[in-house]
Amino acid sequence: MATExxxxxxxxxxxxxxxxxxxxxxxxxxxxxxxNAWDADAANVDITLDVEGKRVVVQDxxxxxxxxxxxxxxxxxxxxxxxxxxxxxxxxxxLVMGRKGIGKLALFSIAxxxxxxxxxxxxxxxxxxxxxxxxxxxxxxxxxxxxxxxxTEMPTESIDFENGTRITLTDLKHGxxxxxxxxxxxxxxxxxxxGPEERFEVRIDGTEITVADRDxxxxxxxxxxxxxxxxxxxxxxxxxVSSLEDRLGEVGETFRMGGWIGTVLDTSKLKEPSTGxxxxxxxxxxxxxxxQEDVLDQFSEVGIYRSYLVGEIHADFLDLDxxxxxxxxxxxxxxxxxxxxxxxxxxxxxxxxxxxSKWTDLRNADGTKTALDIPEVKDWYLTLGKDTRVRAERLxxxxxxxxxxxxxxxxxxxxxILAFEIMKQKDNLDALEAVEATDLPALGKILSSSAELExxxxxNIVKSRLAVIDKLDRLVGDNEKEAFLQExxxxxxxxxxxxxxxxxxxxxxxxxxxAFAEVTDKLSQEERDSRYDIRYQRTSGxxxxxxxxxxxxxxxxxxxxxxVIKYRVALLRWLASVGRENEPIAIVCVxxxxxxxxxxxxxxxxxxxxxxxxxxxxxxxxxxxxxxRNAYSEYLSKNEEIGRVQKILEAVRAxxxxxxx
Numbered sequence: 182m183a184t185e186x187x188x189x190x191x192x193x194x195x196x197x198x199x200x201x202x203x204x205x206x207x208x209x210x211x212x213x214x215x216x217n218a219w220d221a222d223a224a225n226v227d228i229t230l231d232v233e234g235k236r237v238v239v240q241d242x243x244x245x246x247x248x249x250x251x252x253x254x255x256x257x258x259x260x261x262x263x264x265x266x267x268x269x270x271x272x273x274x275x276l277v278m279g280r281k282g283i284g285k286l287a288l289f290s291i292a293x294x295x296x297x298x299x300x301x302x303x304x305x306x307x308x309x310x311x312x313x314x315x316x317x318x319x320x321x322x323x324x325x326x327x328x329x330x331x332x333t334e335m336p337t338e339s340i341d342f343e344n345g346t347r348i349t350l351t352d353l354k355h356g357x358x359x360x361x362x363x364x365x366x367x368x369x370x371x372x373x374x375x376g377p378e379e380r381f382e383v384r385i386d387g388t389e390i391t392v393a394d395r396d397x398x399x400x401x402x403x404x405x406x407x408x409x410x411x412x413x414x415x416x417x418x419x420x421x422v423s424s425l426e427d428r429l430g431e432v433g434e435t436f437r438m439g440g441w442i443g444t445v446l447d448t449s450k451l452k453e454p455s456t457g458x459x460x461x462x463x464x465x466x467x468x469x470x471x472x473q474e475d476v477l478d479q480f481s482e483v484g485i486y487r488s489y490l491v492g493e494i495h496a497d498f499l500d501l502d503x504x505x506x507x508x509x510x511x512x513x514x515x516x517x518x519x520x521x522x523x524x525x526x527x528x529x530x531x532x533x534x535x536x537x538s539k540w541t542d543l544r545n546a547d548g549t550k551t552a553l554d555i556p557e558v559k560d561w562y563l564t565l566g567k568d569t570r571v572r573a574e575r576l577x578x579x580x581x582x583x584x585x586x587x588x589x590x591x592x593x594x595x596x597x598i599l600a601f602e603i604m605k606q607k608d609n610l611d612a613l614e615a616v617e618a619t620d621l622p623a624l625g626k627i628l629s630s631s632a633e634l635e636x637x638x639x640x641n642i643v644k645s646r647l648a649v650i651d652k653l654d655r656l657v658g659d660n661e662k663e664a665f666l667q668e669x670x671x672x673x674x675x676x677x678x679x680x681x682x683x684x685x686x687x688x689x690x691x692x693x694x695x696a697f698a699e700v701t702d703k704l705s706q707e708e709r710d711s712r713y714d715i716r717y718q719r720t721s722g723x724x725x726x727x728x729x730x731x732x733x734x735x736x737x738x739x740x741x742x743x744x745v746i747k748y749r750v751a752l753l754r755w756l757a758s759v760g761r762e763n764e765p766i767a768i769v770c771v772x773x774x775x776x777x778x779x780x781x782x783x784x785x786x787x788x789x790x791x792x793x794x795x796x797x798x799x800x801x802x803x804x805x806x807x808x809x810r811n812a813y814s815e816y817l818s819k820n821e822e823i824g825r826v827q828k829i830l831e832a833v834r835a836x837x838x839x840x841x842x
Contacts, residue, residue: 419441
């Protein structure tokens with residue numbers, strides 16, 4: 182039997198626990214291939230995604246491998262380069278990333294077939310590894326016993342490069358269809374050494390991965406840098422932030438921590454638009470490569486500021502050659518019980534407390550500046566007393582900490598100003614106790630202030646009601662309007678009459694509900710089917726009965742008269758029983774179509790007079806909307822000369838963030 186050229190020796194336990202199923206994502210797998218290229222002193226790495234052909238190719242121009250390198254290093258699972266006769270640095274002086282010697286197994290997490298082609302010193306080699314064959318070979322009676330697997334020797338004629346390694350992954354598993362843009366961003370965030378500064382350029386489908394692909398520093402509003410040289414691209418990336426603090430030497434007494442932590446203006450910026458993935462995390466980078474996805478989950482801090490954090494911590498001291506390996510088997514996280522890691526977490530925790538304090542001060546100051554950049558707000562602010570100004574500044578700051586969009590933030594600013602005016606009015610009312618009966622100017626000032634606030638609030642109510650009317654008016658179908666009115670009309674009688682505000686819910690309504698039910702039980706089926714609902718409400722000193730007819734029903738005055746009189750009589754009897762028979766009644770029938778007898782000569786006038794005799798009027802669905810719109814629009818037009826407070830509120834609501842920054 183001929184001697185096999187290539188040999189991999191491993192046990193099934195090694196595959197299960199250290200390799201094939203250990204990597205959870207395609208970016209994590211490709212990261213191992215990129216890390217191997219870094220360790221091979223490559224200057225260029227090209228990743229090609231062939232979705233149609235279902236293959237991925239990773240090629241580098243590193244030093245490549247000889248036959249001896251392949252068997253004794255690459256195919257030797259668990260080979261520790263830094264201890265087993267290898268070097269901790271590449272020929273060019275790079276600190277190597279690899280340590281455990283299991284990265285090559287990651288490839289089997291996304292592909293069942295791996296072709297390796299490599300050239301070193303003119304020596305070409307090619308081998309094919311197949312996952313199914315590996316499982317068959319080592320899956321015998323005793324999986325703990327190491328067994329050899331011999332990859333298939335492949336022809337080298339297709340090798341068309343002078344040095345380096347090309348790895349072709351085929352027979353891809355499900356879930357490997359990510360786009361080049363997706364993978365560029367993920368790989369950019371997993372490495373800090375990609376780019377011309379480190380002479381290590383990585384391309385996906387011909388497009389180079391750059392710092393811009395990380396798209397993290399650009400999101401920040403404030404940033405804190407740790408041991409980053411003043412000339413570094415990391416520092417340059419924060420040229421846009423409104424506050425940049427250099428924390429050189431402030432963190433870690435026995436180690437050197439690098440990287441940065443930043444906060445964003447708006448938490449929505451920390452959501453990936455395409456995937457919904459959160460960027461609200463601080464990954465741990467060791468030797469230029471992602472070592473842990475997020476260290477923020479180590480802290481139970483629940484302050485608002487935590488949801489604004491983003492950044493990365495560089496901690497090369499966790500991977501010194503002579504120290505014990507701190508990484509877990511997958512090299513995607515750190516052993517959290519290690520004393521070095523614990524010391525780092527303590528230092529980060531202290532730094533987060535510093536950031537929290539600074540962030541609060543900065544957001545408060547920016548909130549006040551943003552608000553006071555609006556001239557009307559500044560004029561209002563200057564009318565406040567010293568203590569009240571401090572409270573206003575705190576309020577603006579807290580609103581700014583919420584990270585709302587422009588319109589929501591400005592609405593809260595406006596509501597905050599209104600709240601201050603209401604508090605001032607309360608102080609005025611308290612001051613009434615000290616006002617002498619003869620002090621008419623003081624009393625007049627208090628009344629004027631009260632009237633102005635009342636006008637502001639009613640102005641907002643009217644605008645809100647007009648918005649509801651506009652929405653209802655856009656419901657084109659009668660059935661839609663019918664359903665909307667049935668749901669909302671009885672709770673919002675202002676749709677029928679602007680003078681009818683919120684109905685008072687008293688115990689008498691329960692009594693009338695019972696009385697009305699007794700009347701309804703005596704109606705014919707046709708009478709019941711002709712209407713949607715009938716309700717009783719007490720509002721604005723009136724006892725109101727509203728009957729909502731179905732939109733398709735065609736009725737007449739006499740029919741309406743005979744129906745509503747029964748409910749009117751029931752209401753009058755109840756009022757008489759409680760000694761309130763002289764209180765006014767109003768009955769409204771809301772219909773979808775003109776009454777049948779309105780088409781007769783003088784029919785509408787006769788109908789109005791007939792129904793008026795029993796305190797009843799008829800209104801069409803469309804008339805209801807038109808009347809309400811006209812009434813409220815007339816109010817706004819007559820009150821164009823809005824008061825001082827309303828002018829401030831409208832100026833705040835109309836201001837965009839671009840105008841205030």
